[in-house]
Amino acid sequence: MTKNIIETKNLTKIYGEQKVVDNVNLHVQKGRIYGLLGRNGAGKTTIMKMILGLTTTNSGEITVFGNSITGNEKLIYPRIGAIIETPGFYPNLTGTENLEIFAKLRGTAKPDAVKHALEIVGLPYKDKKVFSKYSLGMKQRLGIANAILHEPELLILDEPTNGLDPIGIAEVRKFIRNLCNERGITILISSHILSEIALLADDIGIIHNGVLLEENSLAHLQKMNDKYVQLEVSDTARAAVILEQKLGISEYSVQADNILRIYKAHIDMALVNKTLMLENISVISSQLCNDTLEDYFKKITGGEGIA
Numbered sequence: 001m002t003k004n005i006i007e008t009k010n011l012t013k014i015y016g017e018q019k020v021v022d023n024v025n026l027h028v029q030k031g032r033i034y035g036l037l038g039r040n041g042a043g044k045t046t047i048m049k050m051i052l053g054l055t056t057t058n059s060g061e062i063t064v065f066g067n068s069i070t071g072n073e074k075l076i077y078p079r080i081g082a083i084i085e086t087p088g089f090y091p092n093l094t095g096t097e098n099l100e101i102f103a104k105l106r107g108t109a110k111p112d113a114v115k116h117a118l119e120i121v122g123l124p125y126k127d128k129k130v131f132s133k134y135s136l137g138m139k140q141r142l143g144i145a146n147a148i149l150h151e152p153e154l155l156i157l158d159e160p161t162n163g164l165d166p167i168g169i170a171e172v173r174k175f176i177r178n179l180c181n182e183r184g185i186t187i188l189i190s191s192h193i194l195s196e197i198a199l200l201a202d203d204i205g206i207i208h209n210g211v212l213l214e215e216n217s218l219a220h221l222q223k224m225n226d227k228y229v230q231l232e233v234s235d236t237a238r239a240a241v242i243l244e245q246k247l248g249i250s251e252y253s254v255q256a257d258n259i260l261r262i263y264k265a266h267i268d269m270a271l272v273n274k275t276l277m278l279e280n281i282s283v284i285s286s287q288l289c290n291d292t293l294e295d296y297f298k299k300i301t302g303g304e305g306i307a
């Protein structure tokens, strides 16, 4: 059984007249990286803020670690690390000094917590450089170090690679992956960049205008968008039965308008045609197709796409 570390039920947030989060049912599974993907303004930050209790909900439920967040704040929030927008660090202190203050404030960290967290994100310990002199990449890393100081079981990262260069993005991706694989930390991460999420996440939720349009494993999404043969037939329901029963093909889907897709690039089309025709199903057309994930996202977000 898969265990959900975060679950939302019909989560809704209204600003003014606008439903910026619209009946969202999110499922973040234990020990996995969940990528929340959506354009700017889609509702990603608002969802994360609601999960963290930083903003109220209009309706719906949020469960974290199996408990409703309402009334269980003291139990839940010490077990979460998060960065939402820019963390407030002191500009005239070094990274180490900043983290030591946060560690003390939380009062939970082990003696070498700061050193350890800096090591994970690849920042020097007891370096002389003050925060205001940090590059954007270093600031982002310090933010993540701060979020993992208390060894949380769940990490919520809102666009942690925003504004980083490609090398910086790759490095951040690597240690986020390590946090998940080596420490078993469950991670909810958001991004507006498809390629970034596709390289990091195990599961993807696509949010568009506040609506969660799709939620699935990356592996499944990739498979769905792999090579397939698209058939236009006179009767999809009967064709499907024949594919399964006479040809042993089970990886197919029935689309709208007499279209059926077989997710297998190498099939004997002559045999498929012949078998269907013998059952009085006409094959109007057949073609080999190959959608990319990007094509898919464009399609489900109504042509606008993501990134």
Ligand SMILES: Nc1ncnc2c1ncn2[C@@H]1O[C@H](COP(=O)(O)OP(=O)(O)O)[C@@H](O)[C@H]1O
Residues within 6 Å of the ligand: 015, 020, 038, 039, 040, 041, 042, 043, 044, 045, 046, 047
């Ligand atoms: N405090 C607020 N007051 C009014 N509208 C807001 C507020 N915060 C966010 N919004 C609106 O809610 C929508 C979703 O925003 P947000 O969750 O920040 O999206 P994302 O993080 O995906 O870019 C946007 O249209 C944004 O303008």
Ligand SMILES: [Mg+2]
Residues within 6 Å of the ligand: 041, 044, 045, 046, 158, 159
């Ligand atoms: Mg945002």
